[in-house]
Amino acid sequence: MTDPIVKFEDVHKRFGTLEVLKGISLSVEEGKVVALLGRSGSGKSTALRCVNGLEKIASGSLTVCGRELGKMNVDLRRLRQDVGIVFQSYNLFPHLTVAQNVMLAPIRVRKLSKSDAGKLAEHVLDRVGLSDKLSCYPEQLSGGQQQRVAIARSLAMQPRVLLLDEVTSALDPELTGEVLRVIESLARERMTMILVTHEMGFARKVADQIVFMHQGRVWETGDRSLLANPQTQELTQFVESDL
Amino acid sequence: MLNLTTQQSLFILQGAGWTILLSLIGFVGGSLLGLPLALGLTAKSMATRLATGFGINVVQGIPLPILMFAVYFGAGLAGFDPPTLAAAALAMTAYSAAFLAEIWKGCIRAVPRLQWEAADCLALTSLDTLRLVILPQAVRIATPPTIGFFVQIVKNTSYAVVLAFMELTYSARIVNNNSNEPFVVFTIAGALYFLICFPLSKLSRRLERSFGKTREAAK
Amino acid sequence: MAGELDFGFLSDYWPAIAWGVVWTFVMTVASLIPGAAFGVLCALARVYGSPTIARIAAVYVEVIRNTPSLIQAFWLFFGLASLGLRLSPFMAAVLALSINFAAYVGEIIRAGLEATPHGEIEAADCLGLSPLQRITAIELPQAIERVFPALVGQSILMMLSTSIMYQISAEELTGVAWYIQSFTFRSFEIYMIVAALYIGMTGLMRAALSSVGLLVFTRYRRLRTPL
Numbered sequence: 223m224t225d226p227i228v229k230f231e232d233v234h235k236r237f238g239t240l241e242v243l244k245g246i247s248l249s250v251e252e253g254k255v256v257a258l259l260g261r262s263g264s265g266k267s268t269a270l271r272c273v274n275g276l277e278k279i280a281s282g283s284l285t286v287c288g289r290e291l292g293k294m295n296v297d298l299r300r301l302r303q304d305v306g307i308v309f310q311s312y313n314l315f316p317h318l319t320v321a322q323n324v325m326l327a328p329i330r331v332r333k334l335s336k337s338d339a340g341k342l343a344e345h346v347l348d349r350v351g352l353s354d355k356l357s358c359y360p361e362q363l364s365g366g367q368q369q370r371v372a373i374a375r376s377l378a379m380q381p382r383v384l385l386l387d388e389v390t391s392a393l394d395p396e397l398t399g400e401v402l403r404v405i406e407s408l409a410r411e412r413m414t415m416i417l418v419t420h421e422m423g424f425a426r427k428v429a430d431q432i433v434f435m436h437q438g439r440v441w442e443t444g445d446r447s448l449l450a451n452p453q454t455q456e457l458t459q460f461v462e463s464d465l
Numbered sequence: 466m467l468n469l470t471t472q473q474s475l476f477i478l479q480g481a482g483w484t485i486l487l488s489l490i491g492f493v494g495g496s497l498l499g500l501p502l503a504l505g506l507t508a509k510s511m512a513t514r515l516a517t518g519f520g521i522n523v524v525q526g527i528p529l530p531i532l533m534f535a536v537y538f539g540a541g542l543a544g545f546d547p548p549t550l551a552a553a554a555l556a557m558t559a560y561s562a563a564f565l566a567e568i569w570k571g572c573i574r575a576v577p578r579l580q581w582e583a584a585d586c587l588a589l590t591s592l593d594t595l596r597l598v599i600l601p602q603a604v605r606i607a608t609p610p611t612i613g614f615f616v617q618i619v620k621n622t623s624y625a626v627v628l629a630f631m632e633l634t635y636s637a638r639i640v641n642n643n644s645n646e647p648f649v650v651f652t653i654a655g656a657l658y659f660l661i662c663f664p665l666s667k668l669s670r671r672l673e674r675s676f677g678k679t680r681e682a683a684k
Numbered sequence: 685m686a687g688e689l690d691f692g693f694l695s696d697y698w699p700a701i702a703w704g705v706v707w708t709f710v711m712t713v714a715s716l717i718p719g720a721a722f723g724v725l726c727a728l729a730r731v732y733g734s735p736t737i738a739r740i741a742a743v744y745v746e747v748i749r750n751t752p753s754l755i756q757a758f759w760l761f762f763g764l765a766s767l768g769l770r771l772s773p774f775m776a777a778v779l780a781l782s783i784n785f786a787a788y789v790g791e792i793i794r795a796g797l798e799a800t801p802h803g804e805i806e807a808a809d810c811l812g813l814s815p816l817q818r819i820t821a822i823e824l825p826q827a828i829e830r831v832f833p834a835l836v837g838q839s840i841l842m843m844l845s846t847s848i849m850y851q852i853s854a855e856e857l858t859g860v861a862w863y864i865q866s867f868t869f870r871s872f873e874i875y876m877i878v879a880a881l882y883i884g885m886t887g888l889m890r891a892a893l894s895s896v897g898l899l900v901f902t903r904y905r906r907l908r909t910p911l
Binding site: 298299300302303306307309314315317330331359361362372376379 | 801803804806807808809810811812813814817821822825826829901903906907
């Protein structure tokens, strides 16, 4: 069996005096989809942001793509070429067209030629169903379309792991579907993904592993059936509150 | 001061006094003229807005030295022989009014639309609305940029050298002509301007920050 | 001694006036380019520099913005000459105007940089861009775009302030006017003409710089949002 691509071991994280991660341990295998669920403040987003070094861990060990992040000399730029992230608020660059948004990092970071990056942009935008929007500016697109561009922008770096941080939370309900369908198709292509989400039904559908976090700890974890028969009172309440 | 005689030093200080006086006249005059212009820029009638805007653009498109010459020689042509202080003050007034009007237009516009409507609902006349509701709020918003603009006024009084008015810059030139210590003289003149302007710049920024904070808190 | 307006001198002096317009334009462009470049550096130093560098840039900005440009020009032209560094009037004028313009541009662009949404910075970092790449590709272009109207206004103010540089005998339009009126004694007339020329140049400059903005910021052109 191969080593997990992301491995938390007793990871702690503090913001000032507030301890938001109280020793979490978690492994993600290559090609799997892991959904982090929990109430706001449970630490799920913080855990996700630790994976690409946006947050620094206080203690414990976190290994991502063979790099140990607790160590001082981790090259964050190299790490982030392996680990893509998509945010709740898309964070597209408004002064660049859709194609330019996608091509920027491949050209500057991966040093692709303009024409290669252009082909790549067409390819990834086709994967998210937006090949007709290459020359649009972000503000001309709907929220759902912008989020799909953000996913394409991450895919263009050909990451080994994709982090999705509540990517549908800022969207109107009728626009979440198109984004979830893109994620589903990525899951079918065996893209390793860690997603923080509120969409419990969606988690049940695509996740190979579901992790319920509560008060900075991994409270319960298991496969898709976890939500159907919760073991703890907290998860039971959490599942019920969604109905 | 360094290689200057007491007399020369006093002469420069006296120039600083005239600079302050000219600045104050320019500011007061500019305010008196600028306020109606600002109201003109925010008036309901489009013709008033356009006419005011046109006049302001004309003044803003003319360099201040030319404005000073035009006032001075224009008065001469009309048969007056104005003292240089009067000509410089008039030019400073026109210049300040044009810029203050634009600054204040922004401040009046920054008072939320809702306030006008709320005042309307109280059946206030539009003059009362302006006087009791809008202006007091606009004044608060306008204070930092107005003080900031006062710094520009002080610096721009140096253009009155073109009329040989004895303000700080012209005094420094004269002292330089008979001391031949340009480095010392102009460093001192620069330092005096800085002493007048810097505290005002700082005050303007501090007010802006504290105002920004209360606005944040109100949200 | 109320007089009448007499523009008869124009037939002899219009080439000199045209010459003045050209030199005002040359002086403006010569100050605009290095001033803008230095202003950008100033803004970058204040926002991203080490505390010492940021402090030096802040002191520079404060000293320049709180003293008149004419005093700066006298200092550069007369003051430095007395220390042995002799600048030509044109050089001293361009230098004074550039350092002045830079201090204002620096503050304007700094405000633009500070308005960058945090999420965009995070996104750029997460794509593996280096800080320098992030600044040049994401932050600076948008900062300039955001404050472009203020930059146009400041450029026009700078053009207008070339008019005082005849005080160090640099050649430009106001100096030409001064020279003409000392021969013709038609002071008011010549300054009226020159005032009209400056108003025209102001309009022209605003139009030219706005066109440059539309050319550079393609998004504005495409979406037809006003600059």
